[in-house]
Amino acid sequence: MKVLNPDVDPDLFYRKLQASSPKALLLDYDGTLAPFQIEPAKAFPYPGVTEKLNGILRSADTRLVIVTGRWIKDLLPLLRLERQPEVWGSHGLERLKEDGSYEVAAMDEQALSGLVAADEWITSMGLAEKSEAKPGCLALHWRGLAEERVRAVRDQVEPRWSSLADRHGLDLREFDGGLELRAPGRNKGDAVQTILAEMNGEYAAAYLGDDLTDEDAFRAIRGRGLGVLVREEFRATAADLWLQPPGELLAFLSRWLPET
Numbered sequence: 736m737k738v739l740n741p742d743v744d745p746d747l748f749y750r751k752l753q754a755s756s757p758k759a760l761l762l763d764y765d766g767t768l769a770p771f772q773i774e775p776a777k778a779f780p781y782p783g784v785t786e787k788l789n790g791i792l793r794s795a796d797t798r799l800v801i802v803t804g805r806w807i808k809d810l811l812p813l814l815r816l817e818r819q820p821e822v823w824g825s826h827g828l829e830r831l832k833e834d835g836s837y838e839v840a841a842m843d844e845q846a847l848s849g850l851v852a853a854d855e856w857i858t859s860m861g862l863a864e865k866s867e868a869k870p871g872c873l874a875l876h877w878r879g880l881a882e883e884r885v886r887a888v889r890d891q892v893e894p895r896w897s898s899l900a901d902r903h904g905l906d907l908r909e910f911d912g913g914l915e916l917r918a919p920g921r922n923k924g925d926a927v928q929t930i931l932a933e934m935n936g937e938y939a940a941a942y943l944g945d946d947l948t949d950e951d952a953f954r955a956i957r958g959r960g961l962g963v964l965v966r967e968e969f970r971a972t973a974a975d976l977w978l979q980p981p982g983e984l985l986a987f988l989s990r991w992l993p994e995t
Contacts, residue, residue, distance in 0.1 A: 736978055736983050737976065737977045739974060739975055743975040743976070745976065748941075748961055751939050752991070755937060755938055755939040756938075757796050757936075758797040759797070759798045759800065759930060759931065759934055759939075759940040759941075759960070760791060760797055760799050760940075760941055760943075761800045761802050761926075761942040762799070762802065762942075762943050763802055763942075763943060763944035763952075763965075764801055764805060765803070765805065765945075766911060766944075766945035766946055766966060767944055767945045767949075767965045768780045768801075768943075769781060769784075770980075771912065773879035775876075776812075776813075778813060779813055780813070780814075781980060781984065783981065784981070784984070784988070785814075785815060787989060787992065788816055789816055789817045790992045791991045791992060792816060793993075794991070798821070798934070799820045800820060800821045800822070800823065800930055801820055801822045802822075802827070802942070802944075802952065803822070804825065804826050804872070804915070804946075805825070805869070806824055806829070806869035807824035807837075809869075810822065819831070819833060819835070820833065823923075824869070825839075825871055826871075826872065826917060826921065826948060827840075827921040827926035828840045828870050828920075828921050840921050842870075842871050842920065845903050845904055846905055846919065848903060849899050849900070849902065849904070849905050849916070850868075850871070850873050850916060853896055853899050853916050854873055856899075857873070857875065862892070871918035873915065873916045874910070874913055874914070874916075875892055875896075875913050875915070876913040877912060878912035889914070892914060893914060896914060896916055905917060905918060908948060911946045911947070915948075922952075923944070923948060923949060923952040924952050926952070927942055927956050928955050931955075931960070938960075939960070940956060940959065940960030942955075942956045942960065942962055942963065943963045943978075943984075943987070944962075944963075945966040950973055953972060953974045957973060957975070962974040962975045962976070963978055963987065964978070965977075965984055967980065
């Protein structure tokens with residue numbers, strides 16, 4: 736573990752964690768709880784993570800929330816938890832509560848038409864098998880491709896998607912392993928803001944993430960909780976701590992278990 740923010744004392748946070756009720760543990764999925772896979776449907780959690788999360792879910796004082804870029808319906812089969820946690824999907828555009836109620840944010844028609852145009856163009860270019868459509872988002876994955884092929888695909892797609900983003904008011908974002916067009920309005924930071932606003936009184940909170948898309952969440956929780964970068968190699972970030980998975984990740988999750 737490495738402390739990135741000199742204003743943060745991990746030991747003080749852990750003491751507050753043991754004393755505080757309620758608590759909020761907010762977790763990205765891909766690259767954080769699970770290693771990246773060429774086939775996203777095979778991206779199961781690191782060994783030991785499921786057991787830790789089940790233990791945390793049994794605790795009455797921790798609100799465990801998954802905040803992911805994935806479509807919620809695609810994520811749930813991978814979690815395999817004893818009970819369903821709260822999940823925010825598609826970078827905060829979707830929300831599935833513990834009681835099973837589901838909501839999706841309203842999206843601008845112009846943005847949606849831009850996503851349709853981008854999807855049709857990707858299909859016409861023979862890249863449909865590398866694309867992923869989800870509510871308010873269209874992602875192009877190049878993980879697993881040779882470096883030369885990645886450059887060729889990026890040079891082909893990025894200018895076209897950039898033009899569509901400008902014309903239709905979309906956000907064009909890079910993530911670890913691809914590019915994504917996204918309807919504006921919500922991001923992971925908005926999900927964090929909403930969750931923390933719903934917490935009552937004093938609380939201890941942390942957000943764990945790995946990707947550039949998690950930076951909005953790190954900025955949202957800064958000064959109100961702990962932002963934790965989880966990845967094997969360091970990169971510039973707004974997070975307070977850096978953990979390397981899976982060992983340091985499992986150790987951090989253990990701090991949330993009632994018996995520790």
